[in-house]
Amino acid sequence: MAADSLPTETEVLVIGAGPGGYVAAIRAAQSGLDVTLVEKDAYGGTCLNVGCIPSKALITATDIAHEASEAETMGISADIDVDFGRMTEWKDGVVDRLTGGVEKLCKGNGVTLLDGVASFTGENEVEITSDGTRQGVLAFEHAIVATGSRPIQLPGFSFDGQRILSSTHALALDSLPDQLVVIGAGYIGMELSTVFAKLGVDVTVVEMLDQVLPGYERDVARVVRRRGEKLGIDFRFGEQAASWKPTTTGVRVSTRNEDDERFEYDGDHVVVAVGREPVTDTLNLSAAAIETDDSGFVWTDEQTRTSTANIFAVGDVAGEPMLAHKASKEGEIAAEVVAGTSETIDPRAIPAAVFTDPEIATVGMTEAEAEEAGLEPIVGEMPMRASGRALTLGETDGFVRVVANGTTGTILGAQLVCPDASELVAEFALAVETEATLTEVASTVHTHPTLTEAVMEAAANAHGAAVHTLNR
Structure with missing residues (x-):
């Protein structure tokens, strides 16, 4: 500088x-x-x-x-x-x-x-x-x-940049490990796990909760978990990292579950990704x-x-x-x-994205959050298996979902788990910011064949007017 x-x-x-x-x-x-x-x-x-x-x-x-x-x-x-x-x-x-x-x-x-x-x-x-x-x-x-x-340091797992790595250290590795233990299945842990698994690394993810990406709706997170399992990631849910010790080739992590059962996992490194x-x-x-x-x-x-x-x-x-x-x-x-x-x-209109496989993106309210706010939401959804463009990409896992005010039709939020979700969510973010309605989004002509058609179809589906997927 x-x-x-x-x-x-x-x-x-x-x-x-x-x-x-x-x-x-x-x-x-x-x-x-x-x-x-x-x-x-x-x-x-x-x-x-x-x-x-x-x-x-x-x-x-x-x-x-x-x-x-x-x-x-x-x-x-x-x-x-x-x-x-x-x-x-x-x-x-x-x-x-x-x-x-x-x-x-x-x-x-x-x-x-x-x-x-x-x-x-x-x-x-x-x-x-x-x-x-x-x-x-x-x-x-x-x-x-x-x-x-x-990055937060987990007690007993202080970063040393050699065996115990933060996300910063993991991104700076100059050679691929054979085995990697990742503590935490949040967005940082899942992004890094996906990268290394695709490069042929044997990845074990230890998560104390019972799903990947805690905080996201279960059906959204489930899509990413299934893809991770196909990549060979070994998920160990309900286990808490307790301690570690060096081995001749790397590190051995000890975990325990709520029944105090103990487990051990070997890796060249441990990546601690439990928050910031x-x-x-x-x-x-x-x-x-x-x-x-x-x-x-x-x-x-x-x-x-x-x-x-x-x-x-x-x-x-x-x-x-x-x-x-x-x-x-x-x-x-x-x-x-x-x-x-x-x-x-206005924090309602700030989208968030997780660059897993497939990507996740959200903005505004979920259906449950809208109900908690005293609203009567309606929901529309478009599965990617019904998208022509998704089929031509060979990427049909996931869906696009929109949540709207059942009385006014105003779009309250959206949840996407699909290819290019980080790009598609921008249309929903604009809709939340401008208080656009389902009808306005559904009646806007979207280019064919593109993934953005799923946004249009989800909005139409909320009103029972979708053409390319079965209506709710």
């Missing part, structure tokens, strides 16, 4: 250059404000460097290899040779290009960039240190905290009277303002949902509020 000289004061201080921080800095600078952005590691934060981008690069590469090896039914036979070293180099090149672009965008918009750590010394001042050395004090009128999150925690330990939040919740996340209101009026917090450090696009939107809102607007964020 190239840093500018330390100023003594700034109108807007942004702490952290991830997808929340750099977006906030750029938007504030575009509003004519004097902006200083402080980053201790690399521009782009977790998302660009060790999260979203490198993982999706590996997912894309492994999908290509897997699809080619499984294409015999289409009359294609291929002998696939995966060079994991070159794959890793390509992934790293994608990361470098994007992180370098972030730095150029910030500088091009007039943002002052500082390398170091910012720690509050008051409600209008921070101390800047670099490599443990004090660089000076920076006064600010407004601050935006965007320090992100990091906010990064606040270097901020000295108490000096600025910034309040946090019981889990350590910074409290914010609908304008991303913290308990201290001139300080805002965006992204993972402000809590769930911990999504890069949510961070970016919050960064824009924080900057615009600082600039004098009255913007707010």
Whole structure:
């Protein structure tokens, strides 16, 4: 990173250059404000460097290899040779290009960039240190905290980067293991498990609950579990990781279930993927009277303002949902509020995606959530086995489901588990944001043959008017 000289004061201080921080800095600078952005590691934060981008690069590469090896039914036979070293180099090149672009965008918009750590010394001042050395004090009128999150360490499984790996370590492996034990079947654990299983790694997933992707509806998660089992992933549900010990070739993990039965699994490495925690330990939040919740996340209101009026917090450090696009939107809102607007964020219309096989994407309410809110929802669904485009792709697992207000027809949410779900959900996100109705979506002509037709058919199905699937 190239840093500018330390100023003594700034109108807007942004702490952290991830997808929340750099977006906030750029938007504030575009509003004519004097902006200083402080980053201790690399521009782009977790998302660009060790999260979203490198993982999706590996997912894309492994999908290509897997699809080619499984294409015999289409009359294609291929002998696939995966060079994991070159794959890793390509992934790293994608990361470098994007992180370098972030730095150029910030500088091009007039943002002052500082390398170091910012720690509050008051409600209008921070101390800047670099490599443990004090660089000076920076006064600010407004601050935006965007320090992100990091992997949670499981007791007894401290990360060492050799045997016990975080998701960051797993994405940086320079050679393929033969065996891998993954603790946690959430979205990070499932994405990584799928990647390595497609590369021929023997993967065991230990999950203390009774399904993959806890928090998602069971019929959605079930599709991903079945595909994982076809890939050879060994799921061990209802088991809790208890301890580990080194072996001559790697590590042996001991687990136990609720009946105190004990089990052991061997691997070259263990990947611990049990969630993420906010990064606040270097901020000295108490000096600025910034309040946090019981889990350590910074409290914010609908304008991303913290308990201290001139300080805002965006992204993972402000809590769930911990999504890069949510961070970016919050960064824009924080900057615009600082600039004098009255913007707010509506969490209902923030989609989420899991890049498993098949992908999962959701937005807004589920049927159960709508009922809990006192509404009378109606539901429409389109199975991918009835989609012409899904058949031509050889990807017919899953479905597209829409939930709407039974009285008004307004779309409340959607759940998708299907090819390209992360792309298809955008139409439903727009529908939730604009309060569009089932009729408006169903009557919109969708290109044929495409996966987007499933969105149209699901909306029609809710009213009993679908043509290409049996109506409810």
